[in-house]
Amino acid sequence: MSATSPAPSRPRRRSKGAVGERGHGWFLLPGLVLFTAVIVLPLLMNTWTSFTSWTGVGTPEWTGLSNYERLFRDATFWASFRHSLAIIVAMVVIPTALGLLLASVLFDVVSKRFGERTSAAFRAGFYLPQVLPVAVAGVVWGWIVHPDDGALDAALQKVGLGSLSHDWLGDPSTALATVMAVMVWFQLGYPLVIFMAGLARVDPELHEAAQLDGASWFQRFRLITIHLIKPEVFVVTLTTTIAALKVFPQIFVLTRGGPGDATIVPSYFAYQNFFEKADVGYGSAIATVLTVVIIAISAVFLRYQARSEQGGDA
Amino acid sequence: MNALKTPAEYAGAGPLALPHGVHLQGIVDFWKRVDYTQKLWNSLLISGSVAVAAVVLSLLNAYALGIGRVRGRLWLLVLFMVANTLPQEALAYPLYYFSKQLGLYDSRISVIIVFSVIQSAFGTYLLSSVFSQFPREILEAARIDGAGTFRLLWNVVVPVSRPTLAVLFTFFFIWTWNEFFLPLVLLISNDKQTVPVALGVLQGDRMMDATTSSASALLGIIPAILFFLLFQRTLARGVTAGAVK
Numbered sequence: 001m002s003a004t005s006p007a008p009s010r011p012r013r014r015s016k017g018a019v020g021e022r023g024h025g026w027f028l029l030p031g032l033v034l035f036t037a038v039i040v041l042p043l044l045m046n047t048w049t050s051f052t053s054w055t056g057v058g059t060p061e062w063t064g065l066s067n068y069e070r071l072f073r074d075a076t077f078w079a080s081f082r083h084s085l086a087i088i089v090a091m092v093v094i095p096t097a098l099g100l101l102l103a104s105v106l107f108d109v110v111s112k113r114f115g116e117r118t119s120a121a122f123r124a125g126f127y128l129p130q131v132l133p134v135a136v137a138g139v140v141w142g143w144i145v146h147p148d149d150g151a152l153d154a155a156l157q158k159v160g161l162g163s164l165s166h167d168w169l170g171d172p173s174t175a176l177a178t179v180m181a182v183m184v185w186f187q188l189g190y191p192l193v194i195f196m197a198g199l200a201r202v203d204p205e206l207h208e209a210a211q212l213d214g215a216s217w218f219q220r221f222r223l224i225t226i227h228l229i230k231p232e233v234f235v236v237t238l239t240t241t242i243a244a245l246k247v248f249p250q251i252f253v254l255t256r257g258g259p260g261d262a263t264i265v266p267s268y269f270a271y272q273n274f275f276e277k278a279d280v281g282y283g284s285a286i287a288t289v290l291t292v293v294i295i296a297i298s299a300v301f302l303r304y305q306a307r308s309e310q311g312g313d314a
Numbered sequence: 315m316n317a318l319k320t321p322a323e324y325a326g327a328g329p330l331a332l333p334h335g336v337h338l339q340g341i342v343d344f345w346k347r348v349d350y351t352q353k354l355w356n357s358l359l360i361s362g363s364v365a366v367a368a369v370v371l372s373l374l375n376a377y378a379l380g381i382g383r384v385r386g387r388l389w390l391l392v393l394f395m396v397a398n399t400l401p402q403e404a405l406a407y408p409l410y411y412f413s414k415q416l417g418l419y420d421s422r423i424s425v426i427i428v429f430s431v432i433q434s435a436f437g438t439y440l441l442s443s444v445f446s447q448f449p450r451e452i453l454e455a456a457r458i459d460g461a462g463t464f465r466l467l468w469n470v471v472v473p474v475s476r477p478t479l480a481v482l483f484t485f486f487f488i489w490t491w492n493e494f495f496l497p498l499v500l501l502i503s504n505d506k507q508t509v510p511v512a513l514g515v516l517q518g519d520r521m522m523d524a525t526t527s528s529a530s531a532l533l534g535i536i537p538a539i540l541f542f543l544l545f546q547r548t549l550a551r552g553v554t555a556g557a558v559k
Contacts, residue, residue, distance in 0.1 A: 023463045024382020028390075031375040031434065038431040039397045042408035049407065056411070124542075131542045133492040135514035136534030143531065246401045249494035253514045267495075270403040275499070280407055287403040298399050 043291075050284035056274075060281065067285035076261050077286065080269045083176060084245055087265065090180035091187045091244040096236055098184075099191030102126070104225050106192075107199045108217065123196060127189035134186070138253030141182045145169055169255050175262045179254055186250070187243075191236045198232035199225065238301045245294055266290045344529040348512055349505065354537065356501075357491055357508040360425055365486040367430035369479055372437025377467050379438065380445025381453065391442060397435040402495050410499050420502045428496060433486045444478055445471070484545045491541070509534055 050067055054060035071077050111119035129137060144152050169175050202225070210220050226233075248267040255263045266286055273283030344350070375394075379387050409428060410419070418424040448471065456470045472479070497511045507515070513534045 024378045025384045027374040027378040027382065027463075027467075028384065031371050031438065034371070034427065034431045035394075035397070035435070038409070038428050039400070039405065039435070042405040042412070043400065045408040045411075046404045056407075128539075128542060131488055131492070132535055132538045133494070133510040133513075135492075135494045135510035136531060136538070139513050139534065140531045242399050246403075248403075249510070249514065252494070252498075267401060267403045271406075271495075271499075274407050274410075283403075284407060287401065287406070290401050291404045294399055294401060295396065 046284045047288055049281055050288045052281045054280045055278045056280045063281065067282050068289075070282065071285055071289065076264060076269060077266075079261050080264045080266045080286075083263060083265050084247075086176055086180055087183060087247055088241060088244045090183035091247070092237055092240045094184050095187040095240065096191050096233065099188055099195055099236070100226065100229075100233070102188075103192050103195035103199060104221055107196055119196075123189075123193060126192050129186050130189045134249040135253050137186065138182075138250050141185075142169070142254055145178055169259075171259070175255055175259060179250065179263050182254065183244075183247075183250065187240060190240065194232050194236055195229060198229035202228045234301075234305055238298065241297060241301075242294055245290065245297070344533065348516065348530070350509075350512075350533060352505050353507060353509045353512045356422065356506055357510075357537075360422055360429070360497075360508060361487045361490040363426045364429040364433060364490040365483045367426065368433035368437055368486045369483050371430060371434035372441050372482060373467075373472070373479065375434065375438040376441030376445050377471060380442035381448055381471065382463075387442075391439060394435045394438045397432070398439060402432075406496065406499050409496070413500060419500065420506060422501070422506055425497055425500050428500070429490050429493065433489060437482050437486070440482070441475075441478065444475065448474070488538075488541055488545070491538070509537065 049060060051062060051064060052060035053063045053066075106119045106122055110122065169178055206224055206228075207220055210224060215223070246267055247265055248271070251263060251265050251268045252271075256268070267290065270283045270286040270290065273279045273286065277283075378384050379390060384390075409424075413419040413421075413424040416424075452470060452474070453466065456466055461469065491508075492510060493508075494510050494514060497508050498514070501507050501511060504512075513530050516530060
């Protein structure tokens, strides 16, 4: 029913019966052992390292909060989070809005006029970027916007707009915008698919009734559709926001954070410190801040959702 | 398309012209140069093993949490969910360090273990909520017939939830195939890299001419499109089941 609060988080009656507590705990053992080794311990170690100065070899030296102090004075660090905001616009705001519009057009207009198959084909087409390996799709985009022999500039020249052709990723003033445009392409399919499924859930009688009352398509879209698929919008916003904060391969393949720091993001900044600058303590501090931000955002979102559910809203 | 042109043709006619006939040299060169067969095999091996292992792990966890209702279930689920949202950067260096200490660095095993666990965090979360709505009558009936905990899992729960497990398998496979960051960090040597890592790293080096570069992109995309066509049904079912429960 509603978005991210699946059954287990609800209080539940305990069934006292043959199928109960006995003997099931063992099944958790392999999962928990591996989970501790791969997630819990590394996370703790990362947090600990963030309070040290360490090059990756030798003994880490405890330096308290100095990495964090340095972070807050580091312009690159702030730039990386500013870019995260831009990526959020490109991965959350635009795809959600556009996805909502496209989904309802596909659902209301295309599938009615041209049949289910056409709209399913469109849906699949928009979703395709989601299953491509990001790194590989990045290679394709890197080629399209390449200054010397990219398809985009060649196309611009063909249609007489040669003056617009440009080193899209190499120029600091357009690099971020170019990355954002590519992200929209990557991301659009996901909300689209979810929203179309959500629309299928909405009772058609509501629309019919509104139509009889003389509501235009846009009025119905604004008053009925958006309202009823709020849970889906919520899930999409939450998951894509988190994905936007974690974005890495696109940046790695397209720009490596450059030119200069024009497209650097927190995850790439951390990677740089880990493996290029051998400043592991500093990198860990970046990763820790990123983790805290992501967990905080999820908590706020989930809280908000719990409240709106109590109010009988969503 | 440009993968099919000769470099000279590309330079002469530009990227948008149609190729004069099929020129496979770009693809062949690229295939040989990066030993693409090896990369494909690495990707297949890693993604396949992860998908199997992660489904098994999720199944065991979810069986205990969703059906067995072990104590502290709620907290464990929260834990798994948090793990699911963690940025991999927060795990990357320690994993890199540990795997070096254990002599597992630059081995496919380390990547398989790590991703099995990461994917199973999501799987546990999803399956537990599916299992908590598992019809109790079936379980009770099997119990009365004398099925033990293990028989119950294998002979009752698994067959009934096979469609969900198939969705999970598909997702784990594709997600792992597409993973970039941790494989980039953990797999250094050429003959162990996965397809995305190999292509991503090559692209970064900027050593390729345009035809080789498009050949590489083409080769990278084909497997993904194949999976997409193969699994399209499962995917469509899964995206919606996974997100809006």
